[in-house]
Amino acid sequence: MSRINVLEKHVAELIAAGEVVERPSSVIKELVENSIDAGSTNITVEIKNGGKTFIRVADNGCGIERDDVKIAFLRHATSKVKVQDDLDSIATLGFRGEALASVSAVANVELITCADTEEIGTLYSVSAGEEVELSDIGCPKGTTIIVRDLFFNIPARQKFLKKDVSEGNAIAQVMDRIALSHPEIAFTFIRDSKISLKTSGDGKLSSAIYSVFGRDFANSLIEVDYCLDGVEVKGYISKPETARPTRSMQTFFVNDRFVKTRTAAAAVDEAAKGSVMVGKFLSCVLNIKMSFSAVDVNVHPAKIEVRFVNERPIFDAVYHAVKSALLSNDDRKKAQLFSNSPVKPKIEPFTYSTVKSSKDETVKPTPFISSKKIIGSEKTDYVRDVDVKRENFLKSLEVIKTDEVKRNTSLDIFEEPVTEKAEAEVTPEPVQEKNTAKTETMEEVEPKVKVIEPQIVEVKEDKPVLLDAFFEKKADEFKFVGEAFSTYIIVEIDNKLLLVDKHALHERIIYEKLRKEGNTFSQMLLMPVAVTLQKDEYNACIENLDVFTASAFEVEDFGNGTLFVRSCPQFLDSADVESSIAEMASYLVKHKLDIRTEKMDWIFHNVACRAAVKAGNKSKTAELIDLVKTMLSNPELKTCPHGRPVCIELTKNEIEKQFGRA
Numbered sequence: 001m002s003r004i005n006v007l008e009k010h011v012a013e014l015i016a017a018g019e020v021v022e023r024p025s026s027v028i029k030e031l032v033e034n035s036i037d038a039g040s041t042n043i044t045v046e047i048k049n050g051g052k053t054f055i056r057v058a059d060n061g062c063g064i065e066r067d068d069v070k071i072a073f074l075r076h077a078t079s080k081v082k083v084q085d086d087l088d089s090i091a092t093l094g095f096r097g098e099a100l101a102s103v104s105a106v107a108n109v110e111l112i113t114c115a116d117t118e119e120i121g122t123l124y125s126v127s128a129g130e131e132v133e134l135s136d137i138g139c140p141k142g143t144t145i146i147v148r149d150l151f152f153n154i155p156a157r158q159k160f161l162k163k164d165v166s167e168g169n170a171i172a173q174v175m176d177r178i179a180l181s182h183p184e185i186a187f188t189f190i191r192d193s194k195i196s197l198k199t200s201g202d203g204k205l206s207s208a209i210y211s212v213f214g215r216d217f218a219n220s221l222i223e224v225d226y227c228l229d230g231v232e233v234k235g236y237i238s239k240p241e242t243a244r245p246t247r248s249m250q251t252f253f254v255n256d257r258f259v260k261t262r263t264a265a266a267a268v269d270e271a272a273k274g275s276v277m278v279g280k281f282l283s284c285v286l287n288i289k290m291s292f293s294a295v296d297v298n299v300h301p302a303k304i305e306v307r308f309v310n311e312r313p314i315f316d317a318v319y320h321a322v323k324s325a326l327l328s329n330d331d332r333k334k335a336q337l338f339s340n341s342p343v344k345p346k347i348e349p350f351t352y353s354t355v356k357s358s359k360d361e362t363v364k365p366t367p368f369i370s371s372k373k374i375i376g377s378e379k380t381d382y383v384r385d386v387d388v389k390r391e392n393f394l395k396s397l398e399v400i401k402t403d404e405v406k407r408n409t410s411l412d413i414f415e416e417p418v419t420e421k422a423e424a425e426v427t428p429e430p431v432q433e434k435n436t437a438k439t440e441t442m443e444e445v446e447p448k449v450k451v452i453e454p455q456i457v458e459v460k461e462d463k464p465v466l467l468d469a470f471f472e473k474k475a476d477e478f479k480f481v482g483e484a485f486s487t488y489i490i491v492e493i494d495n496k497l498l499l500v501d502k503h504a505l506h507e508r509i510i511y512e513k514l515r516k517e518g519n520t521f522s523q524m525l526l527m528p529v530a531v532t533l534q535k536d537e538y539n540a541c542i543e544n545l546d547v548f549t550a551s552a553f554e555v556e557d558f559g560n561g562t563l564f565v566r567s568c569p570q571f572l573d574s575a576d577v578e579s580s581i582a583e584m585a586s587y588l589v590k591h592k593l594d595i596r597t598e599k600m601d602w603i604f605h606n607v608a609c610r611a612a613v614k615a616g617n618k619s620k621t622a623e624l625i626d627l628v629k630t631m632l633s634n635p636e637l638k639t640c641p642h643g644r645p646v647c648i649e650l651t652k653n654e655i656e657k658q659f660g661r662a
Contacts, residue, residue, distance in 0.1 A: 020102040023161060024051025024150060025170040027107075030099035031145055032178055035059035036185065037092045038143065041201060045175060046190040050167030052158075055147040063115035063143050069124045069134070072111075075101040090297055093257060105129040106157070107150045113143040128153045166539050172196060172561070173535030176212045177258040180251060180285055183208040196560060205235060209285055213532050214562065217249075217283070222329045224286060226321030229313050233321035235286035240272070240326065243280035245579050246586040248534045253287040254295055260304055263311045264288065267318035275326050282322070288314065478632070480625050487615040489624050493632075495652040502619065504640035505627055507612035511641045512634075514551065514569065514604045522552040522567045529565040529577045530558065537585035538563065544588055548581075551604060555581070572611040580610055605641045 021027055028045060035043045038061025048054035064072055071077050078097030103109055104126040114121035121139035125132035151158040161167060168191055175189045179199050186201025199211045210218040221236035238249075252264045264286065272282050296307040308314055478493035489500040533541065538561045541548070548555045554567035568577050613619055631637050631647065639645055 020098050025174045028171050031057040033093035038062050042186045044188040050164035058144040060142040064113045065115045066122050073100045108148040110146040169535045169539035181253045181256045222325045224321050224325045228317040231317035232289040238283035240275045243276045245583040247281045249283035251285045259306045264318045267315045271319045271322035497650045500647045503615040505646040507608045508640045511608035523570045524567045531563045531581045540588035541585050576610045
C-alpha cells in the first residue's frame, strides 16, 4: 500500500498560503506592493478590527483588464517576470505571483478594477479559492481589493492571531515603512474609521518622515546624499545628541524596498564612532540605490532580507555617506542655561525703593538706580533712602562677622572679614545740599565671601552615623579622606581604607528603594515628554502600561506610535526620560513572554543606572559622606544591580607591606 499521498488542491493551497499570508499585515504588504507596481500615485488602505474582519486597498493605478482578472488569482501568475533571466534583475516589489492566490484561499475577496483601456469596470468575488461572481460594475480607473474574514476557513490559524490593537499596530508599521520608501505616492491609512496616517506624496522624503514620525524627529535629522562606486545613498540620519539606546529607529531600503541589512547597520555604527556616545545608536532613514543585478531579493518569503553580490561596496558607500554628513554638520552642542537643581538666589540688599510721583502722591515700586548714575542733579529722596539701606546692610554684615555663633562643623563661612578700608570705600558720602551742580559718585563693593569645603570628617561617639548595631561594634568612627578620579570615595575605618564606587553604590541604593517602595517615588514632570517609537515597540508598551506604573512612570497612549510620559521616578533626570522609555520598549519587544518579575527587575535596573550619580562627575562632600553612611548602615549593599562590587577594602597591614614596614 502506498504511503505517499498527493495532496488535494485546496489543501496544497492552504499550505502555500501560510508561507505568504502570516497575519493581516502580510496581506496589506502584498496588496500595497501590487498597487505600487501598478504605477499608482494615490493609495488608500482601510482596516477594521486589526484587519481580521475587513481590509480595503484602493489605488489609481493601471488596473487589470477583464481577460486577466481570473488569471491574476491563479498561483504563480504575474506580469512582472516572464523568463528565467528576469530573476537576475528584479526591479519590482512583487514577482512571485502568489499574493492574490494565497489571500483568496483563506478569506473572502472582492476585486473591483477598471483598466485604462476599458470603459466599464469588473467585479470579481472569490471565497476560499472558489469563484463566486464575475460581473460588470461602474468604478473609477484603478483597482480596489476588499478582504473579509481572514482565516475564516482555518480556525487553527485564526486563534493564533493577536489582539486587534496588536494586529493594527503591525499593519501601521508596514504602512510607515512603505510610505517612507515611496514619498512620491500619497498614502492614506484609515484605522477603524479614523485616519492614522496621511502623506502628501510630494516626492520629498522629509515630508514622509514628518508624517510618519512627527515634527520633533523630523527636525533632528541631517540630510545624507552620497554616491560611491555606483552605489547611491540618500536619506537622513539623526544628530549625534539625539542618538538612541537601540537600533529600532534605523530604517534601510534597497532600491525602494524595505530590508533588514546588517551590512548597512554596521556601516552606520562604524561611521558614528567618535561622534556618538558608547551604547548609543543613530536613527536613520536611508535608501540605497544600486544595480538590480547586484542584489538578490528572492531570499526570504517576506522579501525583507536580501543578499548582495559584494557587500564591501555597500558598506563603504553607507560608511562614507554617514561620515560625510556628520562632518559637514559637526556643530558644537549648545549650552543649556537651565538646571534641574534649585539655584540659590543672589543676595541683594535692596531691590526697590519708593518714589513719589510728580503727578500724584501714590507710592510705586521703582528699580534701584545707583547714585553714580545721577550726574548733574541733586540727590532725591529715593537716593537718600538707598544710601540709608546700603549703610544698614553693611552694618548687618559687621554684626554677623563679630557675633558669629560656633557650630559643630568644619565649614568657615567667612574666610576673611570685611576690612575697615573696604567699609570706608562703600560708605556713601554725605548728602550734598540742594542746587549743587554735580553729585559725587560712590562705588558698589560686595563683601568678599569664600566657602571652604571640608576635607576630613570625623564621626565621634556623640554623633554616630553607623546605624546598624553590627557596624557600631566594629567601628567607633570613620574618616572621609577624599575622592579619587571623581569616581571613588576614600574612607578610613577600623585600620582599613575603603574604596567606594559612588556610581555603583548610588545605583544599588536607588534600585533597592524602587524594589521596596515602587511608584511612591514618582514625580510629575513640568512638561510631558513625548516619545516616538516603532509600532512594535509602541504596541509592547501599550500592553504593559501597568509595568511602567509599578516602576514610577505615568505613561499615556498619545496614538500613532507616540507615548506621553507625565511622571517619572524622582531619581531620574528629565533629560533621560525619553531614552529610558525607548530602551524599556526595546526590551519589552525582545522579551515577549509575560515574566512579570523579570520585566520589573530589568526596568528597576535601567532606572537606577540612569538616575545614579555618574562616575567622573563632581559631587559635594556632604553627598559623598551620606552615601558612605547609607552603605555602612546597610550590610546588603555589597554589589550594584549588575553584580559589580560597590566597595573594596585595603587593610593597613597590606599598605605597610608595600612600604616595608611589616
